[in-house]
């Protein structure tokens with residue numbers, strides 16, 4: 001039989017593996033297939049991270065991982081037929097693409113007399129399990145979270161499978177081999193790909209940082225978050241393992257709450273797959289954005305992408321993304337708000353750009369976080385919340401350490417000028433041309449956004465009267 005690994009690239013607390021190995025005299029082949037079509041859509045940093053994860057997983061399996069290359073449906077079925085497998089085990093997928101693929105695989109396997117057995121999920125609680133008592137799914141986080149807590153989640157299995165329990169490798173596709181040999185384009189120390197290193201780093205986080213997580217997590221300069229999102233993205237660790245290590249510790253419940261945001265967005269996407277790229281709240285279809293092909297919008301968008309907006313906190317976030325493939329959560333919120341509400345660009349444009357650059361890019365978390373900022377998604381707060389980039393900067397990066405790390409032009413100026421360098425320019429502390437002037441006036445753009453929201457309400461109201 002086969003264990004087909006996808007977003008569960010680990011040996012510990014892997015329930016698909018456990019199910020396959022539980023059968024008496026089980027001959028189990030672990031299998032991973034690179035899909036070139038999917039790789040094309042994946043950011044270079046994310047696919048490089050994935051290659052590192054697969055390489056380390058193969059190492060943990062003592063070189064027993066069967067590595068394939070091609071369309072997963074055809075490739076997996078051919079492999080199953082070749083080795084005479086009667087069963088294929090896998091962790092259940094919940095993304096629209098994953099579910100469609102699994103339906104096709106399941107059908108083809110069944111046609112060949114092979115069972116396809118799906119179980120568990122990459123989440124604390126599988127999407128779809130928590131529903132409102134009155135029926136239907138949760139569209140707002142807090143009640144979802146309360147229901148999830150009272151439902152509870154399982155403890156992780158306390159075993160790491162011995163690689164000797166798996167059969168020797170019989171397949172190593174030439175292209176997969178070549179792909180694994182490619183060089184890394186991410187920081188391996190910051191984003192470890194080996195499960196034991198991820199868990200070790202997480203234990204250090206629990207020991208040293210968890211107790212001040214609830215406040216520290218908001219500050220991009222203090223590095224007070226777990227930076228475990230890339231590992232979660234590919235299942236190098238399961239969130240159960242993290243929740244287990246965090247629970248009972250000071251700050252643990254705040255941390256677990258954040259893990260539930262990940263679960264929450266996965267269940268929103270499961271229940272409304274179209275919301276990956278469409279407004280969850282259709283009222284927002286009426287909102288007017290600037291014309292994306294218009295020259296001014298295009299050049300502003302380009303400035304946002306490159307971190308040249310003249311708003312230091314925005315630029316720091318965007319440059320951190322370009323340099324590392326990762327961005328702090330607070331900066332993700334500020335940069336997203338700036339694109340949508342200061343530059344009047346639709347959230348989908350920003351979400352796509354993030355997916356092209358994030359090492360942890362995940363459709364549910366990314367696109368629903370973007371919708372959260374846009375106000376068109378699951379946010380229970382008023383949709384007209386608009387982040388002021390200078391105030392956010394003063395509040396969450398008071399000494400400007402984060403800005404100075406990523407915006408080198410401002411590294412030497414006194415911290416009091418760093419949030420708004422115009423005064424430093426006037427005083428000649430930095431040259432006029434060394435750092436861009438703000439590409440827009442926040443106060444003005446905020447007003448425009450508020451007017452457009454107001455108009456949207458009017459249009460919707462008059463439409464609903466018809």
Ligand SMILES: Cc1cc2nc3c(=O)[nH]c(=O)nc-3n(C[C@H](O)[C@H](O)[C@H](O)COP(=O)(O)OP(=O)(O)OC[C@H]3O[C@@H](n4cnc5c(N)ncnc54)[C@H](O)[C@@H]3O)c2cc1C
Pocket residue numbers: 217225226227228229230232258259260261262265327328329330332333336354358360361362363365366367369370373
């Ligand atoms: C515009 C925008 C886009 C985002 N895109 C992604 C994305 O593509 N992939 C992704 O994993 N997260 C995304 N997030 C959520 C969040 O920014 C990252 O999960 C977090 O910054 C990862 O860093 P960490 O592991 O140090 O987080 P920690 O604070 O240590 O949190 C631990 C884990 O909890 C989960 N988590 C925390 N906050 C959130 C959140 N707001 N939404 C969902 N899960 C959360 C993540 O899995 C995270 O790894 C996005 C947020 C915004 C505002």
